[in-house]
Amino acid sequence: MPARHVNPRNGFYRQAVGDLTVTAINDGTFRADFDLIAGIDHAECARLERAALRALPPLMTMNTFLVETGKTVALIDTGCGASMGPTLGMTTANLEAIGIAPDDVDIILMTHLHLDHMNGLIDEQGAAVFPNAELLVHEEELSFVDDPSAPARAPEPTHGFFAAAHAAIGPYRSRLRTVKEGPVLPGVAAISTPGHTPGHTAWLMESAGDRLLVWGDIVHMPSIQLAVPEAGTVLDIDRELAVQTRRRMLDMAATEGLKVAGIHHDFPAFGYIRRQGPAYSFVPQVWTAALSQAAS
């Protein structure tokens, strides 16, 4: 049973993106640690969190996103699954609350193969949670986790992720498809965002003149990394490239006025990026019960 302070089946927010329906699904939150963050002083992290009126230690959010095309039910990432405590792993409960059972999911679109994004692929016994889903992973991501020499090139805190990735994707190997850039479904395309991991991928939804970009670990702690995009994490495989990619994506979102949503943005995670000198800020999209904001 979940802890009493957890309120599962309370974390979903659905909206139209053209002819697609995209639902933010909250997988949970947890009290994180600045030990995750690299390239910035921890006292400065605390100052930035306090300046954003956030409690310490910082509350970090995990989301997944359901994309319904009318023909296909896709899930972007799978959350933490059963392995990361009672305040996380609520994706399947929240999917159930909107009438989506695990066997309704046709395709899973991965941002990358790190624990908090892939552990929801399997249950405590290591069996597939989504029995009918094809698994889409960036080609570079798969070749990296399958390369026996890769751990030697990866930061020490990520060494356990290789065995975990093999366990999580194991039951899906026979229905695993690799992607690079470009369309994977009508209105859904992969965008390569390497650095945090070699095959780190964002997913762009584009339909009937409406657009939404869902990204993974471009941002882990929004109050810190939007203010200081150079702030990376100890899990970055190539931190310099991760910083470059973060700047490129934030710049693109701000310049194009592109609506974004992030796996680690505060739920319900939809909003816009505003440029503020060398820094950025996040402007949440106004909540509405209307499915389409254009019609509201």
Ligand SMILES: [Zn+2]
């Ligand atoms: Zn993450």
